Amino acid sequence: MNEPLPIPELRPGPGAAAQDAGILAEIAAGLSSGRDLGTLLRGFLEPIVSLAGASAGAVRALSKDGLQLELVGNLGLPAGVWGGEDERVVDRHCGHCGSAADGRRVVWATDLKSCARRGAGSYFGQEWQRMLVVPLQHRGRLLGVYNLFFSGTAEPTPEVTAILKSVGELLGLALDNARLEAENLRATVVRERQMLAADVHDSIAQLLAFAKMRMPLLEEAIESCDAARSQRYCADVRKAVSEAHTGLREILTHFRSPMDPLGLTHALEAAVRSFGERSGVEVELLNEAGALHLPADQASQVFHIVQEALANVAKHARARHAWVALSRHGDRVGVRVDDDGLGLAAAPEAGESGHLGLGIMTDRALSLGGELRIGPRDGGGTSVRLDFPLTADTQTLHA
Numbered sequence: 364m365n366e367p368l369p370i371p372e373l374r375p376g377p378g379a380a381a382q383d384a385g386i387l388a389e390i391a392a393g394l395s396s397g398r399d400l401g402t403l404l405r406g407f408l409e410p411i412v413s414l415a416g417a418s419a420g421a422v423r424a425l426s427k428d429g430l431q432l433e434l435v436g437n438l439g440l441p442a443g444v445w446g447g448e449d450e451r452v453v454d455r456h457c458g459h460c461g462s463a464a465d466g467r468r469v470v471w472a473t474d475l476k477s478c479a480r481r482g483a484g485s486y487f488g489q490e491w492q493r494m495l496v497v498p499l500q501h502r503g504r505l506l507g508v509y510n511l512f513f514s515g516t517a518e519p520t521p522e523v524t525a526i527l528k529s530v531g532e533l534l535g536l537a538l539d540n541a542r543l544e545a546e547n548l549r550a551t552v553v554r555e556r557q558m559l560a561a562d563v564h565d566s567i568a569q570l571l572a573f574a575k576m577r578m579p580l581l582e583e584a585i586e587s588c589d590a591a592r593s594q595r596y597c598a599d600v601r602k603a604v605s606e607a608h609t610g611l612r613e614i615l616t617h618f619r620s621p622m623d624p625l626g627l628t629h630a631l632e633a634a635v636r637s638f639g640e641r642s643g644v645e646v647e648l649l650n651e652a653g654a655l656h657l658p659a660d661q662a663s664q665v666f667h668i669v670q671e672a673l674a675n676v677a678k679h680a681r682a683r684h685a686w687v688a689l690s691r692h693g694d695r696v697g698v699r700v701d702d703d704g705l706g707l708a709a710a711p712e713a714g715e716s717g718h719l720g721l722g723i724m725t726d727r728a729l730s731l732g733g734e735l736r737i738g739p740r741d742g743g744g745t746s747v748r749l750d751f752p753l754t755a756d757t758q759t760l761h762a
Contacts, residue, residue, distance in 0.1 A: 407534055408438035408509075415519050415527060417511040418491060421445070422499075423453070423460060424507040424538060431455055432464065432507060439512075463496035463508050469528055470496040471518055492516050497527050499535040506538045557726065569674045570607040573641060574600045576678070599641065627655050627662040628689075634670055635687055642677040644702075645684050652691040658754065664727040665698060665749065668735070671724050672700035672747040680704025682744060698749040701740045 408420040419439030423432035434451045444450050455464055458477040463470040472494040478487040487494075493513040499506045509531060519527065577599045584592035623630035628650060635648045657665065669687055676685050682704030690697040721737075724747075728735035733751025740746040 407530075407537075408436065411509075411527065411530055412438055412511065415495065415511050415523055416513070416515075416517075417495070418514045419512040420510060421512075422507065422509045422534070424499075425455060425464075425505055426452075429455065432457070432460055435507075459494060459496050460508050460510065463498050464505055467498050467500060467505065469498070469524060469531075472496065473516075490514060493518070495519065495524075495527065497531040499531050499538060501532070501535040501539045504539070506535045509534065560723070567607045567610050569670065570603045570610065572674070572678065574603040574607075577603070623666075627657055627665055630662070630666050631669060631687060631689075634666070634673065638673045638677070638685075644676060644682055646673070647684075647686050649686060649688040652689040652696060655689065655691070655696065661731060661754070664731050665696075665751075668724050668727050668747075668749055669698060669700055671721075675721075676700070676702045676704060676745075680706075680745060694753045696751055696753060700747040701744060703740070703742065703744040706739055706743060706745055707737070 408422070412418075412420045419437070421437040421440055422435055424435045425431075426433055431452050432455050434445060437445050453460060455461060459470050459472040459475075462468075473492075475487040475491065475494055478494070491512040491514060493516060495511040495513070497509050497511075499508055511527070577596050581593060581596035581600065584596055623633070631648060635646050638644070639646045655662075673685065673687070676682050680702045682702035685700070685702040688697075688699040688701075690699075725735050728749055728751065731749075731751040733749060736748045736750075738746055738748075
């Protein structure tokens, strides 16, 4: 969560004008406005350059690796300065900027020869005679520096320097907020991509995998001139492709594959029936939990875990029978998918190349606040067990 930008309390000295505190308040309000970083920095630099009597100003942010200072905003810098590679990125220990950053102190520089040597034309040391460098930090963490460039030799008064230091703390907080917003955005994008990958896998990839498994059987039936089997397998492939197309349209429309509006139990009954018809595995649904009134998102996660477990039975287990069981113990729900197939030796690992299913199942279980366990079944085969808590609202419905 971003922190609000406070207005530091100033104690104006004899030479400090009351308008200086007003400028500081104006800057704080501008930095809190939520505008994009470039606009924010321009709004910050304009009153500061005016307050200090400077000719130009610039803001440099510390790079992610902490090794460089990157030019992220400027006011009044000629294109020959801000457009040059030598000025856009400098070493964090370079010259006066490095002294301010390393010492966490305001630096008043009267010799700009080190800046001029980096190739910024005649500006440093000629048009600009002096430079003030203020560190930008928040809670002891260095975030960058800002520079003010002066054509004259007069040094800012102590009162103005105190205000400029306070502004550095404000801008440090603003940059930290911008960094947090960027990190939150990246995390959100990653989560959305993972959700999309899971939905594509569950609603489309499984159907296409089923169609792929049917193709060799269809080819065999055609080669043996078995018209009845050919028609059956052709119908299976056609139905799978049609459902995959429908699922894709749903994802494109709603971004999430929809949950059965009649609830989890109804969705599982349909899934078990469809699985038996497609795979030839005899599968039974045992509901010992009664009517489960789960939120749609929670029900969707459970459904897709069961769906993936059944898909793995069809692809790897070579089972003749499978069982899906629901149970409830107090405020916890248990889901079990068992089969009498080849067992764990035939099952892929969660991190196996090209296999996303088990990893997605684990992620779904974690999103429920639950636990997924995969182990051998008594009597042979594999057992997939999901255990998760009911939410407070759901517990009320089941009371």
